[in-house]
Amino acid sequence: MVNGFYNFSYGENPDKVNAIALCSADRTPAECGSCVNSAAQELLNLCSNHLEGIIQKEGIIWYPSCTVRYSDRYIFGRNESQPMGGQEVSPNPILYKDALTPFFDELRKNASGHFGKFAYANYKAGNSLNGQDFTVYALMQCTPDLAEGGCDDCLHQAQVFITNCCNQYPRARVFAPSCNLRYDNSSFFAPPGTRFPTHIF
Known part of the structure; x- marks a missing residue:
């Protein structure tokens, strides 16, 4: 696994299997390996009919x-954005006074242009509930x-998905087969020197 990404093929057509594993860029190599092993085992259990083999x-x-997938x-x-799902990970809504779209646009440009296809950054946002600014941290990959x-x-x-579903929440994430996006009002990045090589702007 190189920088949290792994792909391989096994077998011959028509029984060939292609697989991909991708770890969040803020995870350490040890966390990545543990996550992939657990996810792969659960995926096989969920997708297998043990009675009929x-x-x-x-x-x-x-x-x-x-994320772990096979086919x-x-x-x-290949870019595959479906199925796509979002997760609001906080029950307390915060209404953003400033739109996050320009911040996400810049982050997306940096992520897609980076050789590792990820970027994270922070942005000073306004909170319309109490008029105080706070920092939003985001990762695109x-x-x-x-x-x-x-x-x-x-x-x-x-x-677009996360803006429509979740932008009233202080933290949320969205997953697709080929990419993911996460933002939070608290920093969630692993300490420098413990994670995979990073791309910050």
């Missing part, structure tokens, strides 16, 4: 720190095998 031809699972079709280097245009497109769809 049958495994579904395609599956994906999202953990907070990693009998070719999935490497694609599977590194995507071209710049495919990464940008996937993240743009994630950005």
Whole structure:
């Protein structure tokens, strides 16, 4: 696994399996390995019919720190933004006075243009509930095998999704097969020197 990303193929057509694992760029290598192992085991359990010895031809699972997927079709280097799901991870709504769209646009541009296909940053945002500013931390990430245009497109769809579903919440995340987006009003990045090589702007 290189920088939290792993892909491989096994077998021959028509029984060939292609698989991808992607860890959140803010996780340490040890956290990444643990997440991928747990997610892969659960995915196989969920997608297997143990009585008949049958495994579904395609599956994906999202953990907070990693994504694992497999398919009998070719999935490497292809932008796939569906299925897409969001998670609001706080019950207390905060209404943003300043739109986060320009911040997300800049973060998306930096992530899609980076060789590792990820970027994170922080932004000073306004809170219309009490008039005080606070900092929003965000991470955007694609599977590194995507071209710049495919990464940008996937993240743009994630950005639209999270803006529509979750921008009243102080923290939220959205997952797709080829990309993910997370923001929080508290820093969630691993300490420098413990995570994979990073891209900050």
